[in-house]
Amino acid sequence: MFDFLGHYYPVFLDGTALTIIISIIGVLIGIALGLLIVLLRLSKVKLFQWIAKIYVAIVRGTPSMIQVMLTYYVLSKVLPIPQVEFLGSGLDRIIPGSIALGINSGAYVSEIFRSGIISVHRGQTEAGMSLGMNNNQTMFSIVLPQAIRNILPSLGNEFITLIKESSVLFYIGVQEVTAQALGVGGTLYDFVPPLIVAAVIYFVLTGIMSLGMSYVEKHMGNKYIRSTS
Numbered sequence: 001m002f003d004f005l006g007h008y009y010p011v012f013l014d015g016t017a018l019t020i021i022i023s024i025i026g027v028l029i030g031i032a033l034g035l036l037i038v039l040l041r042l043s044k045v046k047l048f049q050w051i052a053k054i055y056v057a058i059v060r061g062t063p064s065m066i067q068v069m070l071t072y073y074v075l076s077k078v079l080p081i082p083q084v085e086f087l088g089s090g091l092d093r094i095i096p097g098s099i100a101l102g103i104n105s106g107a108y109v110s111e112i113f114r115s116g117i118i119s120v121h122r123g124q125t126e127a128g129m130s131l132g133m134n135n136n137q138t139m140f141s142i143v144l145p146q147a148i149r150n151i152l153p154s155l156g157n158e159f160i161t162l163i164k165e166s167s168v169l170f171y172i173g174v175q176e177v178t179a180q181a182l183g184v185g186g187t188l189y190d191f192v193p194p195l196i197v198a199a200v201i202y203f204v205l206t207g208i209m210s211l212g213m214s215y216v217e218k219h220m221g222n223k224y225i226r227s228t229s
Contacts, residue, residue, distance in 0.1 A: 001193050008184050008194075011088075015180035016201050018087045022098045022176065023163045023205075029102020030162065034109025039139075041114060052110070059107035064100075065168045071100035072172040088175040097169040105162050112154045116147030156213030160206045167202075177201050 005012070041052035059067065072093065075081070081092040120143050128138030148155075170179035181198035185191030 002197070004184065004188055004193065005197065011180045011184060012177070012197060012201065014087045015175060015177040015198075016205070018089060018094070018174065019163065019166050019176040019201075020205065021087075022094060022101060022169065022174070023159075023166050025098040026101030026105055026162050026166070027159055029099060030105030030109045030158070033102060033106030034113055037106060037110035038113040038117065041110065042117065056107045056110060059104055064104050064165055065171055067104055068097060068100040068168050068172060071103065072096040075099065088180075089173065093169075093173050097166075097172055097174045101162060101166060101169070104165065105158060108158050108161075109155070112151050112158060113147065115154070116151035117143055119150050120146045152213060152217045156210065156217075159213070160209050163205050163209060164202060 037052045037055060040048040041056075043049060043052075075096040076092060081095055083090045083092045085091075086094060117139075124142050124146065125138055128142045133141065166176055167178035169176055170182065173179075175183070177198045181194040182191065184194040188194070
């Protein structure tokens with residue numbers, strides 16, 4: 001049933017490598033964008049608050065496939081991205097696709113950050129102010145470190161979701177795992193075995209991410225216990 005892997009395994013390796021790369025880029029963009037959006041959301045400036053709310057509402061209220069395709073078609077018109085091949089896909093498709101994943105993830109990450117910040121007792125902020133810190137110093141030195149520890153499980157779930165969401169990039173021609181599986185299936189005239197292989201690859205990637213996040217969560221928990229004891 002899986003004899004084709006002897007010939008097509010390099011294709012799946014390229015697809016896996018590309019999935020990992022675009023997922024990492026999407027995660028980094030999502031974290032940076034999510035932090036920016038939550039700071040706008042918590043700002044005292046009404047305009048910033050509305051910008052953040054509208055962004056989150058639009059991203060959460062539209063399909064990720066539409067977001068990917070819109071990002072690709074818009075960026076292809078305004079940015080001169082070179083059509084250089086990388087792991088079977090052009091950078092003119094990989095870059096917009098990765099950005100689209102980051103934009104999508106940023107909305108959810110911002111809400112995760114916001115819930116974490118709200119969970120930190122207000123007394124922590126007051127303690128920072130009493131030490132002479134301003135709002136920004138209190139946020140980045142006291143509130144955010146505690147919020148991140150609280151939201152690690154939710155962040156981990158979002159990153160796992162992003163790895164799986166990367167499959168929508170095959171709509172714009174990015175040869176990630178799903179696209180490679182469909183390509184092999186078309187060649188073999190049998191899509192079931194290649195898609196099973198793709199499912200196993202996603203399962204392994206998300207499992208590794210789960211283990212990594214569990215390790216980080218445990219490490220930060222132990223560090224917090226030592227610092228408070």
